[in-house]
Amino acid sequence: METELTLKVPPSALERVRSHPMLAERAKDDPREHHLTDTWYDTPERDLWKHGLSLRVRNDNDSWLQIARTASSLHRRGEWESALPGGQPQPELLARQVKPAELARLLADPGLAGRLEPVFLSSTRRTTWDIALPDGRQLGCALDAGDIACGDRHAQFSELELELERGDPAELFELALALHEDIPLELGGASLAARGYAMLTDEPAPAVKAERIRLGKHMTLEDAYRCIGLSCLRQIEANLPGVLRKDVESLHQMRVGLRRLRALVDMFEKLAAPPEAIREGLDWLSGELGAARDWDVLAGGTLDHVKGIDPAALRTAAQDKANALHKQLLHTLHAPRYTVLMLQLNGWLRGRQWRADGALPGKSPLAGRATRGLLPLLCKAEKRLARRIKALDPQDAPARHKVRIAAKKARYAAEFFHDLLPGKRTRRYTSRLSDLQDRLGTLNDFAVADRLLDGLAAGHGQVPRQASWVRGYLAAVGESGGQELAKPLKRLVKLRITRQR
Numbered sequence: 001m002e003t004e005l006t007l008k009v010p011p012s013a014l015e016r017v018r019s020h021p022m023l024a025e026r027a028k029d030d031p032r033e034h035h036l037t038d039t040w041y042d043t044p045e046r047d048l049w050k051h052g053l054s055l056r057v058r059n060d061n062d063s064w065l066q067i068a069r070t071a072s073s074l075h076r077r078g079e080w081e082s083a084l085p086g087g088q089p090q091p092e093l094l095a096r097q098v099k100p101a102e103l104a105r106l107l108a109d110p111g112l113a114g115r116l117e118p119v120f121l122s123s124t125r126r127t128t129w130d131i132a133l134p135d136g137r138q139l140g141c142a143l144d145a146g147d148i149a150c151g152d153r154h155a156q157f158s159e160l161e162l163e164l165e166r167g168d169p170a171e172l173f174e175l176a177l178a179l180h181e182d183i184p185l186e187l188g189g190a191s192l193a194a195r196g197y198a199m200l201t202d203e204p205a206p207a208v209k210a211e212r213i214r215l216g217k218h219m220t221l222e223d224a225y226r227c228i229g230l231s232c233l234r235q236i237e238a239n240l241p242g243v244l245r246k247d248v249e250s251l252h253q254m255r256v257g258l259r260r261l262r263a264l265v266d267m268f269e270k271l272a273a274p275p276e277a278i279r280e281g282l283d284w285l286s287g288e289l290g291a292a293r294d295w296d297v298l299a300g301g302t303l304d305h306v307k308g309i310d311p312a313a314l315r316t317a318a319q320d321k322a323n324a325l326h327k328q329l330l331h332t333l334h335a336p337r338y339t340v341l342m343l344q345l346n347g348w349l350r351g352r353q354w355r356a357d358g359a360l361p362g363k364s365p366l367a368g369r370a371t372r373g374l375l376p377l378l379c380k381a382e383k384r385l386a387r388r389i390k391a392l393d394p395q396d397a398p399a400r401h402k403v404r405i406a407a408k409k410a411r412y413a414a415e416f417f418h419d420l421l422p423g424k425r426t427r428r429y430t431s432r433l434s435d436l437q438d439r440l441g442t443l444n445d446f447a448v449a450d451r452l453l454d455g456l457a458a459g460h461g462q463v464p465r466q467a468s469w470v471r472g473y474l475a476a477v478g479e480s481g482g483q484e485l486a487k488p489l490k491r492l493v494k495l496r497i498t499r500q501r
Contacts, residue, residue, distance in 0.1 A: 003169040003350065005162045005176055006188030007339075009143070013183050014158055017143050018127055022178060027129040028138065034126040036060050036146075040196055041089050041116040053103055054193035055116070057089050068094045068107065071194060089116055120150040120196040122157075131175065137167050139175065148192055150199040157195075159188050170351025173343045186339050189241055207249040208238040210256060215419040221373030222352070222366035225268055228416045229349045232261035237342065244333060246326040248296050255289045261345075262286065263412040267377050271366055272354035281341035288332045294448050295322035302449045305442075305477065306470055314466040317456055374417045378498050381410040389489050394482040397447040403489075404440035407433050414497055421497065429497045436488060439481070446478040 009017055017023070018031070037059045042048045048055055049071075058065045064084040068091070080097040084090060095108035106112070124146035131139040140163040148155050160179070164172045179185060190198070190205070198205065213231050215224050235257030242250025262282055265274060299318035303311050332338060347353060360366050365373045385406040392399050411433040414426055450471050457467040 003164045003172055005172055005346075006191070007160045007162075007176060007180075007185040008188050009145075009158045009160050010184060011145070011156070011158050014143065014145055016183055017160060017179070020179065020182065023129050023131070023141065026131045027141075028132050029130065032128050034060055034124075034128065036124040036126055037121065038124070038192075039087070039118050039121045040193060042119050043112070043115045044117065046119075046197075047106070047112075049193075049197055051103060051106055053106070054191075055089060055091060055094075055107075056193075057084065057087055059087065066090065066094065068098065068103075069191075069193065070100075070103070071191060089113065091116070119200060120148060122146055122148040122192055122196070133167065133171055135167070137164075139164050139172060141175075148196055148199070150196055153199050155195065155199065157192070160185065161188075168351050170347045170353060173347035173351070177340065177343050177347070180336065180339055180343065184336060186334060187237065187240070187342050189237070204245055204247070205241055207242050207247065207253045208235055209253055210235050210260060210415075213416060213418065215370060215417065217371060217420065219370045220366065221271075221368055221370045222360060222364075224370040224374070224417070224420075225264070225272060225366065226349055226352065228264055229261065232257050232264060233342075233345055233349065236261065240333065244330060246323070246330075248300065251289060251293055251296065251326070251329075255286075255293055258282065258286055258289065259408070260412055263409045264416065266409065267381065267413060271364070274348055274354070275344075278341070278344050278348060281337070281344065285332075285338070285341060288329060292322060292325035292329050294452060295319075295325055297445055298322075298449050298452055302445045302474070303470070305446075306473055308473065309466065309469060311466045311470055313462040314453075314456070314470060317463045318452070321452075370417070371420050374420060375498055378410075378413050378417070381406070381413045382496050382498060385410045386493050389493050392489065394485045394489070395479060397443070397478070400440055400482070400485075401444050401447070404437060404444055407436050407440065407492075411437065426497060429495065432492065432495060436492060439485065439488065443478055443481050446474040446481075449474055 023031075038056045040054060040056045042055065052071050053068060054071060055066065055068050058067060064087055065081055066084050066089050067079065067081045069080075070078040078099070080094050082090075082093040082097070084093075091107040091112050092110070095104045098104040098107060124144050127143040129141040131141050133139055140161075142161045142163075143159075144161060145158040146156075148157060162172050162176060176185065194205070211231055211234070213228055215227060219227070236254055239250045239254035239257065243254050265279070265282070295318055299315055299322050303315050303318070354366075365376075385403070388399070388403045388406045392403055394400065411430050414421065414430050414433075418426055453467040453471050457464050457471060
């Protein structure tokens, strides 16, 4: 699979990219111009897209090409192509190249070609460069500007696509960072195929939950770290379109991906510490996302616990606060700092940039088997949780929150390495930690609500009166909930997955 990066380019900056001196200096030849017309095909039941595959026929200067692509990842996609004598797709020709057996069988189906129909098309002006890399390889660079059409609906696009077939992926992200210093670029997100299919259904993409992480028993700890980190990063990136639509659940899942990534970075702190710029960027993004999420939870969750009054006016005021922060968040996610952070993270993980001299020391735990190296990491998480539980005063809200964070990190650690741990025991362990998180999470929501409502309780009127009443109610319920934590916490002090292997 190739490594690919797509970056949005402001239409006003297209000529600046075409004439950028760095591309001119590093290109092997002069840029080439193409006019591409692509027609995407699928069955009436959308069988290809349901299998995560897109198929298009391209006309490029009167030559015909069919291209099949997977849609499994933002930066890693399978792509296969074959020449055609004319404009009709012949999917069986691609079936010989496709490695996933299920997709190969789908394309080889004798009846597929007869059921294919055009579903949408695009027209593109493309400028391409072959960028020379220091080791003699080359990186493909294409600037696309055009229009995608689905019936009478149209959408303009302008984006820069960088492709590396093999070699160090960090080269790709370093080039993007260098261009971003001069031109305001943003991560591209959804492919043209995904945008076309979204136009067909007029349905926004759903929020994306954490995927199951697949680890092999012979995998090194370094490979496991990279695999887990990229999974967390994919969850963050995949939820960006939803967050930009101000979707509450997409914001929640983007925060989950970010929390998982920060937990992983903390877990591997002594083995693969990221640069300070990445660490500061993660903290910054966490704060930006958290502000809007806190008001979402208050308006859409915490107030549902309140009995005795109907806090409708307060709910409206809280929702107004949430809406304002969602709007502010759009500026954050369009800001250059967000693009820089995502490019840095991709370069760090994909390019294994924790290697000081391009290789790991022989005695580094990262070079050993993950099945051995995971034990000290899990032990660290378990001991931290036990230590915080033993020192906890259940009525101390900040201390409860620290226990919740420790429980979350312990659960994430077990989930990260699930494939390398005893399945039944791991599920029981993570289930108990999840139950504790839920209890502590509700109490933390009450504590956060108290802080937020403090700003709404001043003055006169319905909202301040309801805010004061709700603060008192949640304080009483929270105190009772804290007293009920003693037994579940006591059971968890001795809970160890590392003792059960």
